[in-house]
Amino acid sequence: MKKLHQTATERRRMTRNRIYRCLYDTPEGCAKQELADRLGLSLPTVHQNLSELLRAELVRADGVRESTGGRPAARLRVAENARFALGVSVSGNHFRLLAANLRLEEIAYRKCDHPRTDDTACLGRWLAEATEQFLTDFGLNREKLLGVGIALPGVLDAERTRLVSAPTLRLRDPDLRPLADALPYPCVFRNDATSGGYAEWFARQDRASIAYLSLEGGVGGAVLLDGAPYAGVNGRSGEFGHICVEPGGLPCPCGRQGCLEAYCSSARLSTDLGITVEQFFAGLAAGNLAYRTLWGDYLEHLATGIAAIRMALDCDVVLGGYLAQHLAPYLPELRRLVARRDPFDDKAAYVRLGQYPRHAVPLGVALHFIRQFLDQL
16 A cells, blocks of 8 residues: 655645645545635645645545636545544444444444453453454455544543443453453544544534433433543543433432433333334334333433433533434424423424434544544644
8 A cells, every 4th residue: 555755844744634634624526726725825735745645545536626617627535445444332242343434434334242251351352353354354454444443331541541430341350451452453442422422523514512312221421522522520421321310210220210321221112121122113103002101201301311411511412322213203302392391492403313323333433543544644
């Protein structure tokens, strides 16, 4: 694979990065003169830097721009598949592996089971084996791999090398270094809900701050302030699942009662009923009275939690996790219930569905390396 020459000055690197980022932010592509005009650069400077990017196969020619007179100008785009990152979501009994290109587009995905273990090194060996098999089976070029992001369902320490708390993983030793040492690629560790929120923030055109509420087997979330996760003093910011929505109510796995997670996890709609989530929503659509009653209670408590998040943070609340893919038909009703609890807004249009309801977590943790590449090119 061709590489950029490494002796460019920092000033040249910054100019090249400005040109590349302008192309990246213009998915429809640009001509050389457009880039020069937008960035206030001379045409020879743009030409020289684009030549380097083309040789490095990071930019590609893609047809011509519509002519306004004279010879049509070549249209240039970012070569989105020039690099990719791998995101891994880890649970107690399976890995979800996803490869994403530079535009955070999914290019390969697999879910694979692993035996339960309390040993980090053992988990690392299984992950390394699953990763290599994934790369081989999908024909992914390891030389283009930027790194492996690993998302975990727990609270990490400030250095992100240890798990402070992760009850669903049941690891005896929360030191994460043996897990990283098992992989021959750059690795980072992140919280799973924060990763999902990061992907949803990146997908927004306005890139405004958001609160991300994840609705899965557990209820969690993240706060993204201009793209930066707000961790809080103890790394527990975004634990929305433990907002109390019903004092003295249903028991929560945390040991308390009335938490949002007790009312709005997927277990309440599936495991507790002995059915799948898909079966619940099929029955709900068919008019099952018991399901309709339960769903009404679900939405009431979800609205209470969302309203509390909105009152505290005053930003959009983005709903993610795999339950979110079923929420579109019920979004108007949910917004109505939230607005009824909001003294300042009678529409609650700030309640939004995420763009990645199925794979936000592995996409978000892969995004770490994509953003790093975009910033450092």
